[in-house]
Amino acid sequence: MTLEALLVVAAALFGIGLYGALSQQSFVMIMMGLELMINGAILAIVAFWWGSTGGNPEGQLLVVVAMAVMAIEAAIGFALVTNVYRVRKADITEKLRKLKG
Amino acid sequence: MIVAVLFWVFSAVAVVTGWLVFRTDSMVRAAYWLMASFVSVGGILILVGSDFLGLILILMMAGEMTIMAIFMVMFMMNPAGLNPMTMVHQHRTAIVSGAGAFLALAAVGLLAEFPDRPVAAGVDATVELGVELLGESMLVFETAGVALLAVMIGSVALVSKNGRYGPADEGSVEPTLEVEES
Numbered sequence: 001m002t003l004e005a006l007l008v009v010a011a012a013l014f015g016i017g018l019y020g021a022l023s024q025q026s027f028v029m030i031m032m033g034l035e036l037m038i039n040g041a042i043l044a045i046v047a048f049w050w051g052s053t054g055g056n057p058e059g060q061l062l063v064v065v066a067m068a069v070m071a072i073e074a075a076i077g078f079a080l081v082t083n084v085y086r087v088r089k090a091d092i093t094e095k096l097r098k099l100k101g
Numbered sequence: 102m103i104v105a106v107l108f109w110v111f112s113a114v115a116v117v118t119g120w121l122v123f124r125t126d127s128m129v130r131a132a133y134w135l136m137a138s139f140v141s142v143g144g145i146l147i148l149v150g151s152d153f154l155g156l157i158l159i160l161m162m163a164g165e166m167t168i169m170a171i172f173m174v175m176f177m178m179n180p181a182g183l184n185p186m187t188m189v190h191q192h193r194t195a196i197v198s199g200a201g202a203f204l205a206l207a208a209v210g211l212l213a214e215f216p217d218r219p220v221a222a223g224v225d226a227t228v229e230l231g232v233e234l235l236g237e238s239m240l241v242f243e244t245a246g247v248a249l250l251a252v253m254i255g256s257v258a259l260v261s262k263n264g265r266y267g268p269a270d271e272g273s274v275e276p277t278l279e280v281e282e283s
Contacts, residue, residue, distance in 0.1 A: 001104060001105055001108040001148065001149070003210075003215060003217075004210055004211050005108070005112070006145070006149075007206070007207070007209070007210025007211075008207045008210055008211065009112040009115065009116060009145075010206070010210075011202070011203050011205075011206035011207040011209075011210060012116045012119075012203055012207070013115060013116060013119050013138070013142070014202055014203070014206060015199045015200060015201075015202045015203025015204075015206070016116070016119045016120055016122075016123070016199060016203075017119070017199075018195075018198055018199045018202045019123065019195050019196060019198065019199025019200075020122065020123045020195075020199075022191065022194065022195035022198055022199070023123070023189040023190065023191065023192055023195030023196070024123065024188065024189060025188040025189060025190055026128070026188055028128065028169065028172060028173060028176070029123070029128070029131065029188070031169075032122055032123075032131060032132070032135050032169075033123075035135065035139075036119050036122065036135065036138065039115075039119070039138060039139055039142055042142065042146075042154075042158065043115075043142050043145060043146075044210075046145075046146050046149060046151055046154065047149070048215070049151070049220075050149040050150065050151070050219065050220055051215070051217070051218075051219055051220075052215045052216050052217070052218060053216075053218060054218035054219070054220065054221065055219075055220035055221060055224050055226065055229070057226075057229040057230055057232070057233035058233065058238065060151060060153075060154060060226065060229070060230040060233065061230070061233055061234065061238050061241060061242075063151075063154050064154070064230075064234070064242070064245065065241065065245060067154075067157065067158065067161060068245040068248065068249060070161075071161065071165075071249060071252075072248060072249065072252045074165055074168075074169075075252045075253070075256045076252060076255065076256055076259075078168070078172060078256070079255070079256035079257075079259035079260045080259060081172075081176065082176075082259070082260045083259045083260060085176060086262070091176055092188065093190070094190070
């Protein structure tokens with residue numbers, strides 16, 4: 001277990017998440033891609049905290065902030081998907097071609 | 102030794118289940134694959150000594166992915182994955198972007214020279230995080246809390262069916278000032 005190995009795993013998670021966020025049509029699957037990207041970011045932050053900053057507690061604080069970002073993304077995402085479905089009957093991105101329905 | 106083995110097991114599970122999220126036909130299964138990926142990353146966090154964050158990550162994602170699975174069943178077509186399905190667009194661009202991001206970030210991780218200062222032995226990361234959260238960085242912590250409160254209010258406002266003056270999606274129309282004679 002080295003810093004390099006942790007960073008490569010984090011990069012893999014981020015890459016898969018980016019692929020998902022760009023390629024999926026369903027709103028909820030796009031959110032899953034975003035969460036996978038944040039997952040990779042959290043792993044990278046912890047890797048640096050562990051291997052490169054001498055255990056500076058501010059590194060862990062940054063992870064707490066990233067988790068808050070993840071919770072905010074999920075909550076607002078669910079609310080937006082619910083609202084868009086209710087108003088426009090849309091559940092994939094292709095159904096939203098115009099701003100005003 | 103056992104830590105190294107566990108690390109590679111968790112890493113492999115995290116990456117493979119992360120990949121399966123976008124390869125399975127069932128959206129409910131996708132939610133649970135994503136949860137498996139998060140649990141594995143939580144395991145890695147515990148391995149490197151950040152016990153609190155690892156357990157919080159597992160706890161948070163277990164709850165969030167359960168909500169997500171329910172959401173899938175409520176809203177999305179084909180939640181059970183009975184029919185094979187691919188719902189992708191701009192597939193080639195997405196593959197190139199994802200692979201490119203992976204290669205670039207992995208190259209940074211492998212080639213850049215980072216300072217080699219590992220965590221000192223015997224440091225209790227949970228105690229340090231607690232002191233940091235309620236000491237020096239309390240403002241950051243409190244700001245995150247206020248942001249989450251704002252999100253709660255905002256998401257309720259977004260999903261509510263009725264606004265103050267009628268249906269929410271018709272926009273707000275203020276009531277007239279005339280008093281009705283009774």
